[in-house]
Amino acid sequence: MSIQVEQISKTYGSFTALVDVSLTIASGELVALLGPSGSGKTTLLRLIAGLEAPNSGSILLHGEEATERSASKRGIGFVFQHYALFRHMTISENIAFGLRVQSRRLRPSRKEIRDRVRELLHLVQLDSYAGMYPEQLSGGQRQRVALARALAVRPSVLLLDEPFSALDAKVRKDLRDWLRRIHDELHVTTVLVTHDQEEALEVADRVAILNQGKLEQIGTPQSIYDNPASPFVYNFLGNVNLFHGRLLADLSSQGHSGATNESAQSAIGFVRPHELELSRDLPPDNKAVVATVARIHAAGPQIRLELNIAGNTRPVTAELSRKQFEELALVTGDELFVWPQSMRLFDDPKSEALLLDQGAGI
Amino acid sequence: MLRPSTAQKAGRVALILLALLLLSGFLVLPVIAVFTQALSQGWKMYRDSIHQEDVLSALRLTGLVACIAVPLNMAFGIAASWAITRFEFLGKSLLITLIDIPLAVSPVVAGLMYVEVFGLHGWLGPWLSEHNLHVIFAVPGIVLATVFVTFPFVARELIPFMQAQGSDEEVAAVVLGANGWSVFWRITLPNIKWALLYGTILAASRSIGEFGAVSVVSGHIRGQTTTLPLEVEMLYNEYNFTAAFAAASLLTLAAIVTLILKKLIEMTSGVHRHMDEKEVES
Numbered sequence: 001m002s003i004q005v006e007q008i009s010k011t012y013g014s015f016t017a018l019v020d021v022s023l024t025i026a027s028g029e030l031v032a033l034l035g036p037s038g039s040g041k042t043t044l045l046r047l048i049a050g051l052e053a054p055n056s057g058s059i060l061l062h063g064e065e066a067t068e069r070s071a072s073k074r075g076i077g078f079v080f081q082h083y084a085l086f087r088h089m090t091i092s093e094n095i096a097f098g099l100r101v102q103s104r105r106l107r108p109s110r111k112e113i114r115d116r117v118r119e120l121l122h123l124v125q126l127d128s129y130a131g132m133y134p135e136q137l138s139g140g141q142r143q144r145v146a147l148a149r150a151l152a153v154r155p156s157v158l159l160l161d162e163p164f165s166a167l168d169a170k171v172r173k174d175l176r177d178w179l180r181r182i183h184d185e186l187h188v189t190t191v192l193v194t195h196d197q198e199e200a201l202e203v204a205d206r207v208a209i210l211n212q213g214k215l216e217q218i219g220t221p222q223s224i225y226d227n228p229a230s231p232f233v234y235n236f237l238g239n240v241n242l243f244h245g246r247l248l249a250d251l252s253s254q255g256h257s258g259a260t261n262e263s264a265q266s267a268i269g270f271v272r273p274h275e276l277e278l279s280r281d282l283p284p285d286n287k288a289v290v291a292t293v294a295r296i297h298a299a300g301p302q303i304r305l306e307l308n309i310a311g312n313t314r315p316v317t318a319e320l321s322r323k324q325f326e327e328l329a330l331v332t333g334d335e336l337f338v339w340p341q342s343m344r345l346f347d348d349p350k351s352e353a354l355l356l357d358q359g360a361g362i
Numbered sequence: 363m364l365r366p367s368t369a370q371k372a373g374r375v376a377l378i379l380l381a382l383l384l385l386s387g388f389l390v391l392p393v394i395a396v397f398t399q400a401l402s403q404g405w406k407m408y409r410d411s412i413h414q415e416d417v418l419s420a421l422r423l424t425g426l427v428a429c430i431a432v433p434l435n436m437a438f439g440i441a442a443s444w445a446i447t448r449f450e451f452l453g454k455s456l457l458i459t460l461i462d463i464p465l466a467v468s469p470v471v472a473g474l475m476y477v478e479v480f481g482l483h484g485w486l487g488p489w490l491s492e493h494n495l496h497v498i499f500a501v502p503g504i505v506l507a508t509v510f511v512t513f514p515f516v517a518r519e520l521i522p523f524m525q526a527q528g529s530d531e532e533v534a535a536v537v538l539g540a541n542g543w544s545v546f547w548r549i550t551l552p553n554i555k556w557a558l559l560y561g562t563i564l565a566a567s568r569s570i571g572e573f574g575a576v577s578v579v580s581g582h583i584r585g586q587t588t589t590l591p592l593e594v595e596m597l598y599n600e601y602n603f604t605a606a607f608a609a610a611s612l613l614t615l616a617a618i619v620t621l622i623l624k625k626l627i628e629m630t631s632g633v634h635r636h637m638d639e640k641e642v643e644s
Contacts, residue, residue, distance in 0.1 A: 049537060071537050078537040084530035088552045098538035101548070153538060 001062040001075075001156035001189050002027045003048060008057035010043055017043040019213045020057070027062075030183050030190040032204035034197060036236070039210040041193045042161055048191060049159050050074050061157065074157070077150030077188075081162040083142040085134040091145050092117045092130040098153035120148040123182070140171040147179075151186070158190045164199065176203050197237050201225065209233050231346045234270045241276070241316045243269040243343075267347065271340040273304065273319040279337050280328060288337040291316065293330055305330070307338060396614050400607035411608035419585045420593035421612070423501070427576075427589060428569045431508040435565050436558065439516025444550070446517075447524040448532070458521075464513045472510050473578025476503060499581030504589065507575035512565040519561030520554055527553060556631030560624065567620040571613055 003025040010018040018040040025031045033041040046052045048059060050071035058067040066074060086094050095117045099108055108116065121127050124144040126137075134142055143163055150158060163179075164172040180203050183190055194200050200207045201221040208218040209232075217229040228234035235242075282288060291307035294315050303325040306315040318338065320328075328336070366374070401408050411417065445451070446458060464472065478484050480497035490497060497503045531553065535545045551558075573591040580587040582596065590613060597606035 051533060051537070071533075072539045072541065076537060078534065080530055080534060082530060084534040086531055086535070086549060097535065097540075097548075101535070101538065101540040101544050149534075149538070 004060040008054045028187040032192045032200035032207045034200040035210035040213040045193045077155035077158045079160040079163045083146045124148045160192045241271045267345045270344045273317040275341045276318040288339040291338045293334045400611040411605040420588045420590045424590040431569045442517045443520035469574030473575040503579035508569045512569045515565035516561035523557040
C-alpha cells in the first residue's frame, strides 16, 4: 500500500514539529526517515500512524484520503522504540492480540489464530518462547516479538519508531540485517525512523532526511551520499571536514563535484576524510597544503589521521587504507602534503555559522 | 564502604533502640491494651458484648457503607487517574488539586459541609424534605461523608503508578485495532490491578474507621445511623468499657487485616517496589 504525505504541518503549542512536508512512499518500499532528535521524524511517523493529527495537510493511504481515519482503522503495524509489549501476557498472547480484538465478524477462528501465531514465532525465530513473558526475554528478542505482533494482523504498512536504538551495537546490526530480509520476504510497505545514518543508508531503499521539521532531501542511499543537497545533509551523513572558502581557495579549484558557488570568499567546502589525498612529495600541480600529523588512530580496517593545517584552527581528519599508511610510513609529527580529490562547495550564509562552529572532523 | 567507628556503631544501636521503644510505647502497647480491656471480663462477656443488637446493627451499617463507598471510589479513582495520566486537558491541575482536598480538610468540616448542603436548613434541605428524602441523619448522608473522606485513596495510588508505566502499551493496543473498551479491560486494568487493589484496601480501611465526618451527619440514632466507630464512642461515654473495647477490638482487627493484606500485595506484586526500581534503572 502506498503512502502519500501532502503538505503536512504540525505544531505543539509554540514548537513547530513539521513544516509543509510532502513525500510519497511507493507500495512495497522501505523508506527510512533520518534526522537528529527534534527534526520531526517521529512526529511524521505518528501522523502516518494516526496517533497524532496534523494542523494542515493530508495523508493518503493507498490513494485514499485517510487524514481523519483513526489509528485502529488504518491497517498499520507499529513497532515502538521500547517495544511496548503487553507485560501481563505471554509471547503468544502478545502476538495474538491484534487478531483477538477484531470484531466477531472478522476475527479468525481459534485454530487460525493459533496457526498464525506459530507461523510468526517461526518467522522471528522464537518458536520455543511462546509461553514466556516479555520480561524473560532480552531486548533484541522483545523487539522481534513486537515485530511479530505488528505483523500478525497482516498490516499493509509497517511503521517502526527507532526500533533498534535501545539495543547494543552488535544486536542492532543483526536485527537491522534481519529486518531487511523480512522485508524482502514480505514486501510490506515499511517506514523506519532512525537517527543512525549508517542504519538508514544500509537498510532502506530510499532515505528521507529531515531537519528542523523540514524535508531536506529524499533519495536512494547512494544518491544522497554522493550528492547531498545541503550542508546539513553532507554533515549528517558521516564524517566530514569543513573548510572556509578563502583558506582553501586554490585547493577548491582543483576539486569539482558540482560546485554551487565559484566565489571562494563566501563558500564553505566539504571534504570527506577518505577524499583527502596525502603524499610526502609535492604534487605536480603544486596545489596542496602542508599538514602535520597530530594523531594516528590505527585500530580498524581504515587508518584515521588527525592533521593540523597551518591557519586552520581545528584538526582535519583523513582516512587511508592500511596499505597506503604503510607505504607512507607515517609517525606523529611528520609533515606531508594534503589535497582533496574532490570538494563540495556550498554558499556560506550566516545561518550556516553553526555548522562551521562544529569545525572539521566531526 | 566505609567502616563505621565504634562511636558510630553505638550511635546506630542507640537510634534503633529509641525507635523500637517509641514504637512499642505508642503503637504496640495500646493495641495490646485494646484487646486486654476487651477480654478483661472473660471470653463470654466479650462475645455477648459483640452480640448485642446495637453493635451488630452498627457492624452491618459499617459494612453496608463500605460496600457502597469503596466501589464508588474505585470507579472514580480509575476514571480520574486515566484522565490525568493519559490525556491533556484544561483544568487538569485543578482536578489534581481537588482530589487532595479530602486529605487536607478536617473530616468534621467535611461533615458540616454536607449538613449545610443537605440538612433541613441547608440549600437542598427544603426540597429534599418535600420529596420525603432523608440524607442527613440517615444512611445516604453517612455514605456521602464516607465517599468524600475516602475520595483520594485509589486515585492517589494509581496516578503515580500509571505515570511510571506510561501509555505505550495502550497505544500499541489501539494501533492493533482494539477499541477503548477492550484497551481498558485487556491492557489497562490488568496492568494496574495490584495498585488498584492496594488503593482499594486503604480506602476500605478508612471507610470502616471513619469517625469525624460520619459523626456530624449521622445523628447517632442507635440501631439505625450508628456505625461501628460511633458505637464505640457511645458505649464508652456510657461507661460501658468492656463493650466499648470489644467493639473497638473489631475495628483494630480490621486494621490488622488491612496491614497484612497490604504487605501481601507489596510482596507479591511489587507495587511499591516498582517505582524504586524504575528510578534505579534510569
